[in-house]
Amino acid sequence: MQTYKTEFRQRLPLYLPSLYLPREMKASLKGRYTNDKSTAVVTLAVNAGDVKLLASMSDVTVVKGPRLNNLTLTVEKPAFFIFDYDVPKKFMNSIKVAEKPLKLTYNHGHGENRTVMDGSLVLDSANKVSVNYMFGTRNFNLKYSYVHGGVTTYEPCYDLGKNAWDFSVSRRLYDDVFKATYESWSRDFALEWSRNSKFNGTFKVTHIHISSFYLFFYFLYSILSV
Template sequence: MKASLKGRYTNDKSTAVVSLSANAGDIKLRASMTDATFIKGPSLNGLTLAVEKPGFFIIDYDVPKKDFRFQFMNSVRVAEKPLKLTYIHGRGDNRTVLDGTLTLDSANKVSANYMFGTRNCKVKYSYSHGGATTFEPCYDFGKNAWDFAISRRVYGDVFKATYQTWSRDLALEWSRNSKFNGTFKISASVNLAEETKIPKLIAESSWDLEM
């Protein structure tokens, strides 16, 4: 059995999520609870149950909302290149999303995300330079706008900057993944279109524990 704890802190509030997972053969069983489950005494608020077969499917059940979310994964080859497909359907909001990533080589990838019944379609190109710096331009057909991201890996740290042209949101992020100290991410974002330009700060940290 494996337990994980994730905390998220912003300018105005903080949240926490606890997950317990166990393997049953090829199937992984998982239960996730948020701080809302315990804040006013034990309840079903924030409780999610999941069944997963890694690389094939994930079925999530939101207990208080009585809502299912299905996710199916598959891999095919296109012109001898691996294409990973993910099909996601939420029963409650009746939303279906198809996500695909085509790996051209070790440095170049093309991915697309499309929500059925809408114009929400994004196409992203990812180029990794020397395995340390990654450039990711993305075009959003729904908003007719570009997003840009650049990240740089320095030993165990990753520094990332993103900019959304349609909203003029600029974000800077620092993350670290440690086997012994867990993972954390600190980000700051600001809207350049606002006069005040007050940055929004987010800090996330998580720890895993084998039981």
């Protein structure tokens, strides 16, 4: 495998009506070549005062003909906001709300008559609120996440379309994560066991449904008392 990187900078004048502003442009080319596949990424950055303009694209955008795949545009003001636009179907932005980071992502594929928004507001290291909404429908989900002690996560979720609450609790134990979920609209209890280890590999066992309400809470009590 071979890796290469080329970078250059050029100070360019930026012409605006009755205004002349020098701006610095920075471009870089990164690539990787293996026996069966090669990739390349081109990045162009322009500093406009305290705002940074960034455009990046992969070789797929050029090699396979003019297309918008893998083309991303970014406008960033450090510590204030960042806007990312994945040209084919995604628009992302992050702003500060009461000094808290709010991240929003809009997905709208070309030819698809639907737009989905995902948002998350991080209140602190242990508390987060997230939403998922499909425009023009009642598909709206509101989730609150609380991490206790860095190992146990509680997540109540309200589904507006189903007018129902879901609740999940997960507990991390070394490389293992045990999760219990309850869906009120279907009265379905489910358990999940997953592992992500550098030494023992990764796997997940999920959708183990439990018909007994008491057995579910016995398992819940067991993982929380570890």
